Amino acid sequence: MVKKAGVLGATGSVGQRFILLLSEHPDFEIQALGASSRSAGRRYEDAVTWKQTSLLPESAKNILVSECSAAAFAGCDIVFSGLDADYAGEIEKQFVEAGLAVVSNAKNYRRNVDVPLIVPIVNPEHVSVVEKKLTDAQAKGEKKPGYIICISNCSTAGLVAPLKPLVEKFGPIDMLTTTTLQAISGAGFSPGIPGIDILDNIVPYISGEEDKMEWETKKILGGFSADGSEFVPLTHEQMKVSAQCNRVAVSDGHTECISLKFANRPPPSLEQVKQCLRDYVCDAAKLGCHSAPKQTIHVLEQADRPQPRLDRDRDAGYGVSVGRIREDPVLDFKMVVLSHNTIIGAAGAGILIAEILLAKKLI
Ligand SMILES: NC(=O)C1=CN([C@@H]2O[C@H](COP(=O)(O)OP(=O)(O)OC[C@H]3O[C@@H](n4cnc5c(N)ncnc54)[C@H](OP(=O)(O)O)[C@@H]3O)[C@@H](O)[C@H]2O)C=CC1
Ligand SMILES: N[C@@H](CC(=O)OP(=O)(O)O)C(=O)O
Incomplete structure (x- = not known):
């Protein structure tokens, strides 16, 4: 079944790359897009200053950009974040507390001892820490916890x-x-x-x-x-x-x-x-x-x-x-x-991490 994806910071350099990669992806479809209050409430095509050499995908043009609130992303199986690091910390924390799975490009949580910092072509085995959190919660009969996985610099x-x-x-x-x-x-x-x-x-x-x-x-x-x-x-x-x-x-x-x-x-x-x-x-x-x-x-x-x-x-x-x-x-x-800094160094890494989570049945 196709998984529902959200993108935070959808109008930025990394966010635009997420839009391109998700629009052609067989396993994910875009469910929600978020950015600052400057962009919220506008159609994606109107909110974004598109700078990619490939055209803005038709399927993304009419999606309404929302504020980055967990409620607006509640239906997402996975949320990719390309948020400005000045705002990512607080927003991503709220998403995790709301039980969402977040794969982030921002630096804020990379050094946390229990947060995987993953380059998917290098250390995908580091998702085991998240896998353990999920199985521990399941064993205790708790609801599926939210979590964050960071993409490296x-x-x-x-x-x-x-x-x-x-x-x-x-x-x-x-x-x-x-x-x-x-x-x-x-x-x-x-x-x-x-x-x-x-x-x-x-x-x-x-x-x-x-x-x-x-x-x-x-x-x-x-x-x-x-x-x-x-x-x-x-x-x-x-x-x-x-x-x-x-x-x-x-x-x-x-x-x-x-x-x-x-x-x-x-x-x-x-x-x-x-x-x-x-x-x-x-x-x-x-x-x-x-x-x-x-x-x-x-x-x-x-x-x-x-x-x-x-x-x-x-x-x-x-x-x-x-x-x-x-x-x-x-x-x-x-x-x-x-x-490629915005593909294997950023958005593409996020997509590949999500594919690994999918292959391991974690989303
Ligand atoms: N570019 C790269 O190659 C890489 C970037 N990163 C990291 O990824 C993240 C995004 O980087 P990049 O795409 O380059 O940055 P950009 O400056 O291009 O984009 C920033 C995004 O954050 C949104 N934003 C800004 N302020 C707020 C706010 N107050 N609330 C909600 N959303 C907000 C912007 O929305 P709006 O348009 O509405 O202002 C925009 O969508 C950063 O943390 C960066 O360090 C990591 C690896 C590589
Ligand atoms: N600093 C990198 C991009 C970036 O934003 O990295 P980080 O996510 O580690 O802050 C560059 O300038 O090319």
Whole structure:
């Protein structure tokens, strides 16, 4: 049966991507759209300033945008949030208290010990904490509780994609550095980055981004408490991560230059690293999820790839491209990673998480 989906922050950069992905989805249909009081009460087509290169889907045009109240979303099986983080905290809390399942792009709850922080092509097994909450409540005869699952920061999603198979195969990564070149869609549309700031320019600062990359990576690649109810991130001693973040004049697609050193000596060979990335099949693909990438990591051999305009849409934006894999004279290896920030880094990740929940019969 098709599941009813709601979108909070439906008019924003991430929200618009949700509309595109849901309008073509076989398992979900849009039931409710929410945004600020500036947009509430208007038809979606009138409320939104559409900035996607695909046309606004006909099916979404006439949906009335509502205030972000749990009552307006009561009939939804799942609610995706692309809310401005200044407002997401309070609104999402009310939704969870009302018993709704929320998959959020906002940063507010990512560090809570019992909230999964998921990149669906990397750590979908982290939904087990929610699964436990649901089965515990059922065993006690309580009504199904609401819950929240957070999607990671968009740059973190690209970073952890190659790390996961490398750690699985070759053991822990002792240290890594990454320098990002992030697209302007990552800064959102309200108000968005002024042209005068980004044209002919690079801005070497994105507020909070470096700390998020350094911290979230350790939770995503980390483990669980003994009873499986909480997350235990890796410590700095277990994995040292250093990030430098830059905004560049690219519309979509975050590029990251990564250097890393394995803990185990001797490290794998260059060919073993490449083969490990090529061979990686994410669990979402094994579960047969509709949007799961056919090839999770595309290893590119051309000397000048990946490039955002040419490579961001591989596997419809759900696949990650890794190129220029080579030995590093300081650490062990270096490489360039490209991921679509509003698809696998945001809305697409939300959709794929929902598909995983559906496959596990949690919604
Ligand atoms: N862009 C990206 O690549 C990524 C973004 N994120 C996160 O996703 C979230 C959304 O980001 P993004 O789409 O870029 O942001 P935008 O600024 O483009 O959109 C923000 C959305 O929030 C709504 N909103 C603003 N104020 C309120 C309010 N008081 N009450 C209810 N709704 C409100 C806006 O509605 P209105 O139009 O009515 O003002 C709009 O729909 C953020 O938390 C961001 O950090 C995460 C990963 C990647
Ligand atoms: N900060 C990211 C997008 C974003 O909003 O991330 P987060 O959800 O972690 O705040 C960027 O600028 O590209």
